[in-house]
Amino acid sequence: MMKTLSELSQAGLFTAAFALIGWVFVYLNSRSLARQSEVNTITASIEKMLQEVADENNKFWRDTAASAEDQAKPRLFNAFINFRCDFIEEKIQFLNKKCESAFLDIDHVKFEDCIIELIAQIRDRSTFDSEMAQQVEDKVARVLEINYLSMTLYTNIYDFLRTRYMSGSSFTKAPY
Amino acid sequence: MSVPHTIFVATEFGDMPHGRNDKDGKLNGEKFRKEHLLPALAKHDQVLVDFDGAKGCGSSFADESFAGLIDHEGWKKDDVLRRITYKFRFKSVIKNIYKYIDEAEARRLKRIDENTI
Numbered sequence: 171m172m173k174t175l176s177e178l179s180q181a182g183l184f185t186a187a188f189a190l191i192g193w194v195f196v197y198l199n200s201r202s203l204a205r206q207s208e209v210n211t212i213t214a215s216i217e218k219m220l221q222e223v224a225d226e227n228n229k230f231w232r233d234t235a236a237s238a239e240d241q242a243k244p245r246l247f248n249a250f251i252n253f254r255c256d257f258i259e260e261k262i263q264f265l266n267k268k269c270e271s272a273f274l275d276i277d278h279v280k281f282e283d284c285i286i287e288l289i290a291q292i293r294d295r296s297t298f299d300s301e302m303a304q305q306v307e308d309k310v311a312r313v314l315e316i317n318y319l320s321m322t323l324y325t326n327i328y329d330f331l332r333t334r335y336m337s338g339s340s341f342t343k344a345p346y
Numbered sequence: 347m348s349v350p351h352t353i354f355v356a357t358e359f360g361d362m363p364h365g366r367n368d369k370d371g372k373l374n375g376e377k378f379r380k381e382h383l384l385p386a387l388a389k390h391d392q393v394l395v396d397f398d399g400a401k402g403c404g405s406s407f408a409d410e411s412f413a414g415l416i417d418h419e420g421w422k423k424d425d426v427l428r429r430i431t432y433k434f435r436f437k438s439v440i441k442n443i444y445k446y447i448d449e450a451e452a453r454r455l456k457r458i459d460e461n462t463i
Contacts, residue, residue, distance in 0.1 A: 241371055245364055252402040259436050290438035294445065298405040301370040 205268065206335055212265050213327055219254045220320040226250055227296050227316045234303035244300045251296045258323075259289050265327070269334045281330050288323040292316060350392035350431060353382055356399030363403055366410040375410025383411060384419065387429060397434035408443045413450035423451035 178184060230247045262285045266278050295315045299306055306312065355363060359382055360373035367376045386393045397403050412430065415421040426447055432440045 241365075241369075245371065248364060248404050249402065252404070255438065256402070256436055259438055286438045286441060290441040290445070293438055294405050294442050298409065301365050301406055 209265060209268055209331065209335075212261055212268075213331060216258055216261055216265075216327060217324055219258055220324055223251060223254050223292060223296065224313075224317050224320045228313050230300070231303065231306075231309040231312050234300075234309070241301075244303065247300055248297050252293065255289050255293050255296075259286065262286075262289075262327075269331070271334070274334065276330075276333060281326075284326055285323065288319055288326065292319050292323070295319065348392055350394040351386055351390035352394045352396050353386055354399070355395060355397050355403075358382065361400050363397075363400060363407045363411075365404060366406045370406070373407075375404075375407040375414060378407070379411045379414050379419070383415070383430075392429055392431070394431045394433060397432065397439070400434075403434065403439050405442055405446075408439070409446040409450075412443050413446035416447065416450035416454050422454070423447055 226247070230243075234243070262282065266282050269276070270278065295312060303309070353359070355361075355378075359378055363373045363375070363378060365371045365374040367374050383393070383395070412426065415426050416423060427444075432443055434440055
């Protein structure tokens with residue numbers, strides 16, 4: 171046995187095997203880092219869109235408080251908000267899929283349900299009765315609600331990613 | 347269970363459903379409810395409303411079309427839930443439809459309470 175090991179060692183096979191293992195490790199690690207960077211980019215774009223949803227809400231409800239009836243305006247507003255909400259919903263599905271891992275026990279269904287619930291609320295509070303905005307009583311409350319929902323949505327995504335890419339030194343209970 | 351009759355909103359009604367009534371535009375919820383949904387429900391027990399291909403489904407349109415059955419046509423929530431199903435790629439839109447139906451049912455029950463007092 172010792173003789174065989176000695177011969178293998180002299181032949182340089184162990185060195186080659188260690189080099190291969192090292193290469194595989196570096197390869198997998200770099201892939202993981204690349205994926206994490208991709209995920210961060212997606213999150214940044216979602217954040218930007220949420221900001222736009224909140225900004226446009228603010229603009230719309232502020233302007234309609236003192237403007238005349240106009241069919242095009244609420245339709246344009248609906249199109250603007252729904253387009254972004256559709257986009258966010260699609261991106262969340264991609265993000266969720268991309269974050270799947272065989273080594274981590276993360277509840278992806280719970281995460282998606284939670285996010286879809288928040289997007290539904292954003293759609294509703296943004297566009298419901300926007301056709302008769304004059305009759306909506308507290309327009310400022312709408313703006314504040316959307317701001318709050320947007321913030322909550324972003325926090326949920328952030329918590330999910332923090333759980334997914336948690337470092338060993340900061341191990342905490344996973345929210346998902 | 348029978349195969350539901352499908353209303354393809356985008357092709358049979360319009361690909362940009364929006365608003366509550368004629369004041370808000372041509373493809374409004376009241377028109378959809380009266381001219382497409384109610385006739386289909388009169389003929390078929392199960393109706394599937396398919397929004398695929400539609401460029402969105404406005405929240406006021408959804409409220410007026412489906413919750414409107416409870417608010418204006420005397421339907422009950424259980425019947426609406428049992429007889430109508432929805433198909434759309436965005437789950438959050440469907441979630442809101444169910445929310446509006448719940449809210450309409452709450453309004454209906456409140457009206458009943460007020461009338462009995």
